[in-house]
Amino acid sequence: MFGRTTLLIAAALGLTLGTSAAEAQIKLKWAHVYETSEPFHTESVWAAQEFAKRTNNKYQIEVFPASQLGKETDINQGLSLGSVDIIISGSSFAARAYPPIGVTYYPFIFRDADHLLAYTKSDTYKELAKGYEDKTGHHIVATTYYGARHVTSNKPIKACADMKGLKMRVPDVPAYLAMPRSCGANTTPIAFAEVYLALQNGTVEAQENPLTTIEAKKFYEVQKHIVLTAHIVDHLNTIVAKGTWDKWSAEDRATFVAVAQEAAARATKQIQTREAELVGLFKEKGLTVSEVDKKDFIDAVAKGVTFEQFGYRKADYDKIVAIK
Template sequence: MRLNKLSLFIAAASVAGMGLTSTAQAETVIRIAYGNQPGEPVDVAVNQWAEWVSEASNGELDLRPFPASQLGSETEVMEQARFGSAIIAITAYSNFLDSVPDLAVLDAPYLGEDFESKLKVFDSEWFADQLEQVHSSGYHIVIPNTVYGVRHLLSRNPVSHPDDLNGVRIRVQNSQMYVEAIRAMGATPTPMSLGDVYPALAQGMVDGVENPAAVLHGGKFHEVVKHLNLTAHMHTVAPFVTGLAFWEQLSEEHQQILTETGQQMAEYLGELVAEESEEARERLRSEGVEVHEVDTQPFRERAAEQIPTAFPQWSDGLYETVYEIING
């Protein structure tokens, strides 16, 4: 497990919960918020995490999963956490763009070619410095390194080069990073909620959608567009975040339990994601989708050129610095 510098920082630092009572031994209920549907890898892993936490704390910590955005959008849940609610939420590093801008680089396209390389960044001095800024902004990252999935492009026509995406409208989530990522790949980014994608594809409002294969299959988008292009433009790693005020209310023992079992959960989730990704790709193929291998080098070069200029709020040389940490 990755418990060196990163874990020492987290353990020394002062994640989310509700229903605190007056005695230290009383049960602390912590709501776990995520947008994934029941049965998806994140949901399965969070439910397992809840069991591990209950066992390790002798029932003093009670994690209660809230899938399918039941507690609100990522932005709304993050605000609830910052203001002291007993919540731990999975989010995207790009959602820190306003509070800790440099962290958003971790969602930039083509930073790493695999998760093993990408995860190296969480053991770096650079990331330790970012964690200090996260605390200054009122948050605490409980689990920094949960593997979320490799994002590919499902489109109406095959894609093998950025030129193939000229004028092609690709649905993205409403995030500046995802908008700029798709623009850097050569397409026209079209932000909309995931729930609106199927009719938008069917009506020709968009020509494609990007996401991990499991999400693409789950949304049944392949019923409309039939080409899965293995662009692997993002190896997405997501943090579980809470408010610093709540985290500091917890005992050191409870902080340690959440941190250590959280790392177990991150490893378990990584295994689930790898299995689900391969299975989803095969399901897509068996249901009539053509799967295309893609030479990612032209996309990689465009991203390295265009992404840094799209974020003037970043520190000088940030993209290159983090790229070197990951690939050095």
Template sequence: MTRRPGKTLAVLTAAAVLATGCSAMNSGDDGGTVTLSFANSYTTEHPHTRCGIQVVADAVNGQDIGVKIETFPNSQLGNDSTRFDSVKAGDVDMDVQGSSALAGSHAPVGVLDMAYAFDGPDHLFTFFDGEQGTRLKEEFAKATGTRVLDVWFFGMRHFSANSAIRTPDDLQGLRMRFPDSEIYLQNARAVGAEPTTVAFEELYLSLQRKIIDGQENPIPTIAEKSLEEVQSHVNLTGHQTGSQLVVINDDRWQELSSEQRQALQKAVSDARAGNRKCIEDDEAKILAQWRSEGEPTIVEDVDRTAFAAKAEKYFTENLEGETAELYRTIRASAP
């Protein structure tokens, strides 16, 4: 396998950072600056990096409050499955993760990633800012030793394939790639798909070689990975309101002063709206380009009602305990 340029340097950088505890609470040039590592899995051009993580870093670093944020994009400090363990251990200070990845540490949070649980980003934000969302964050902190600072919109997730997908029946016989997590595999079953787990890094090649027939991701991610080159149709199923949680090790949080906490929290929360706009602007621009070029085919007449009804029936019948209660609360709060 050909090594990507810079991969060795990234690994060495990660090792150096982890060996020193990611510089958390270490002195800076002035002998008293708190340095926080902020990791993620996105490239520098992804909206979450340039319109979210970097915005937070710039906002905090631009204030004279004794805090410096160092960002580590593109999985420099580990992939999604390992980075959160590093945050819990205190080796990485801050991270951006989907709730399905976090559900291994606290199962109820995985509800945020369930198919058709939310009716879009407004519904997601309203829930997250309300009483139930606050309770979920508190329970998550107790269970994991990490604090959720806020939720960011990742984009609506859609199916791509080499054929149109308008109804759940159109998924029959297609090997659809889903991330290897219980929540996503449940989503596949909920909408009637046949899931195949493939590493994200191998997605393009797997589609090109027809090991799989299709996949699901937000539009900016599909474009960023050039998946439209190996897929003829992008079907606007909007089957998941993609979200990402900004988390911080709670010990690090407690070590910050009240002023520093307030500044960090404000920077993360203030970035939410701009990050969403960046995601949605990118999506609109990409779709307009695809329509202009005539490929891939954009399938807009998707029967989302049929998909959503199938998913709700599945989750209502299969979820249990606190997770089932949280799911019902979310659906009851739909506008």
């Protein structure tokens, strides 16, 4: 009898301990606007699982892709509202809270992907990330290369002037609008998830995004021309909300930073590899892929846009341009 009672008590204790352990697991939400096929999602899922593994399953992170928790503006606001814990988002959206960090979206500031990646290792990057954190409390832990942004259109574009009057979808962010508006395009802010339909039904005639996004979102199905403007060399930050970051121990913070940076490096490599392949693939699908005289576009931007109107600092621009 005694033995049976002991076993029952032990079983009850085991159940209680097991329940407590399950309740103790911390659940977090990680949001972004990208498709499940894209490296930004697949590497986020890997990072979430790896973080759980390296912290003995202390954390359970669920990744919400494809605008499931809202548009990019929404998830950025969610960091402060407490509706999300981690996001992947561009510095152009971070600039709404801290304008200087948006200087990296000033058209043609970066020569190429290598220049951008060199910037992410620079003191200027650290200073701008700290400025954003000082303003918001949110912590940038990693940066991923998103791709060089190019224009797609249903009419050929050989020069900046060819964009005059063009109905073009551009994210509702000042830096994204700079080049199209300098060239006279009629810009329209349409939610990322709705761009394909807008192109298909003629609400807009053009849009701009990296080649990998043009592939993932299938914009090539509803556009005839890809114009390699590379007007913005884009990137995404992995950002942890202040409320979440403040609760993590120094050890957990270091673990997540390591995981996030590894995921960012892996996604970056995948994007670079795919970009190199896509020009040929788009041509095979019957699209016209053309180069342009970038100086023509650069001159138009210089005439039409000032640093001050965006809240950028010329000193930051000069430092970034000088990075080798």
